[in-house]
Amino acid sequence: MRLWRYILFLVFGSLYVYAAYAAHAGAQAAEWTLYRFEGRDYVSLDNLEAFYGFPIQVTPAGNRITVDSGKAQLELILNSREIVINGVTQWLAFPVHPQEGKILISRLDLAKTIEPLLRPWMIQQFQAVRNVVLDPGHGGYDKGALSSQGCEKDFALDVCRRARARLEAEGFRVFLTRDSDVFVPLEERPRAANRMPNSVFVSVHFNCSVENPSASGFEVFALTPRGAPSTTDDVLSLRDLRSEPGNVVDTQSMALAASVYHSMLGSIPEADRGIKRARFAVIRLATVPSILVEGGFLTNPSDSMLIANPEWREKLAAAIVTGLDGFKRLAENKEPPKLLADYRRELPSSVTLRDSGAVLTNAKAAPQVIIPRTIWMTQPFLSR
Numbered sequence: 001m002r003l004w005r006y007i008l009f010l011v012f013g014s015l016y017v018y019a020a021y022a023a024h025a026g027a028q029a030a031e032w033t034l035y036r037f038e039g040r041d042y043v044s045l046d047n048l049e050a051f052y053g054f055p056i057q058v059t060p061a062g063n064r065i066t067v068d069s070g071k072a073q074l075e076l077i078l079n080s081r082e083i084v085i086n087g088v089t090q091w092l093a094f095p096v097h098p099q100e101g102k103i104l105i106s107r108l109d110l111a112k113t114i115e116p117l118l119r120p121w122m123i124q125q126f127q128a129v130r131n132v133v134l135d136p137g138h139g140g141y142d143k144g145a146l147s148s149q150g151c152e153k154d155f156a157l158d159v160c161r162r163a164r165a166r167l168e169a170e171g172f173r174v175f176l177t178r179d180s181d182v183f184v185p186l187e188e189r190p191r192a193a194n195r196m197p198n199s200v201f202v203s204v205h206f207n208c209s210v211e212n213p214s215a216s217g218f219e220v221f222a223l224t225p226r227g228a229p230s231t232t233d234d235v236l237s238l239r240d241l242r243s244e245p246g247n248v249v250d251t252q253s254m255a256l257a258a259s260v261y262h263s264m265l266g267s268i269p270e271a272d273r274g275i276k277r278a279r280f281a282v283i284r285l286a287t288v289p290s291i292l293v294e295g296g297f298l299t300n301p302s303d304s305m306l307i308a309n310p311e312w313r314e315k316l317a318a319a320i321v322t323g324l325d326g327f328k329r330l331a332e333n334k335e336p337p338k339l340l341a342d343y344r345r346e347l348p349s350s351v352t353l354r355d356s357g358a359v360l361t362n363a364k365a366a367p368q369v370i371i372p373r374t375i376w377m378t379q380p381f382l383s384r
């Protein structure tokens with residue numbers, strides 16, 4: 001029964017997508033050739049280069065391909081889910097797949113990650129941003145990650161209080177899911193945001209890695225799109241095909257993640273572990289743009305020293321607020337948020353970024369026969 005539902009989803013899901021493409025009228029008509037591989041649609045890199053105005057047919061350097069239009073940069077790694085977009089690491093749902101002289105990128109990654117980052121002003125159905133729900137992770141009996149200097153629940157609450165003061169000074173209405181050392185059930189946390197029109201939801205956490213104490217740096221999570229595995233999962237499971245409440249704002253959440261992440265990395269010299277995907281309850285159940293910020297590792301000696309420093313936490317709160325300001329201007333005025341390079345230009349030149357010590361799996365795709373077919377689309381990657 002489950003298998004049949006999966007097959008029906010693949011068949012009718014694809015038909016729906018083509019119908020939706022055809023229904024959109026837009027200025028930038030393009031011919032897109034879709035390639036079918038492992039039951040999914042892919043597009044080729046040269047197709048993508050033409051659509052976004054990148055130089056065409058760039059040759060790989062080793063397993064990396066870098067394309068630069070002067071306004072936007074992409075760095076792809078063959079057979080890897082890791083991609084660098086405008087100087088910042090992102091994690092795709094499926095590896096970039098070289099096949100028969102083509103370099104293929106999944107249509108889902110194009111729609112849910114690449115398009116909202118390269119053309120955030122094209123995202124549909126933005127609402128004004130007047131309210132911010134800040135969610136300090138953990139609380140009460142749930143201490144979260146620990147270092148010799150303190151615990152995650154206290155640092156997260158402190159950063160949220162600092163961000164609240166800054167946001168209120170700018171005229172935002174701010175709500176904290178907890179303002180004391182209590183545990184609030186996860187499913188209750190996004191409810192306040194869901195009830196509040198014109199709101200965004202930001203959960204604040206600090207990381208830990210017992211296996212790898214050298215792991216350090218920032219991460220931001222946005223909800224995994226329907227039909228994609230989360231960043232830590234190597235394979236697709238049936239659960240990944242379910243639609244979650246937060247999937248209605250997938251592309252807005254990705255734009256929010258990028259605006260906050262570029263600001264964090266641009267103002268604080270921490271390692272870039274990337275914008276990742278997960279189905280954490282707090283972002284899965286939020287029906288407004290939502291992200292989960294990981295502000296460094298309490299298990300890493302130098303990260304934990306920084307996190308214990310109130311001045312550094314103030315910087316982190318300020319960076320999150322700057323990212324939220326950028327998202328507000330995008331949502332309300334279609335103004336593209338500042339990128340890492342824009343922030344870097346304002347940083348002292350002596351500041352260098354740290355290595356994350358990140359060890360992440362890159363699911364490999366086995367070579368298979370692909371069947372190309374050509375279709376016409378106008379605005380092919382709009383969010384749904």
Ligand SMILES: [Zn+2]
Nearest residue numbers: 137144205206
């Ligand atoms: Zn946490």
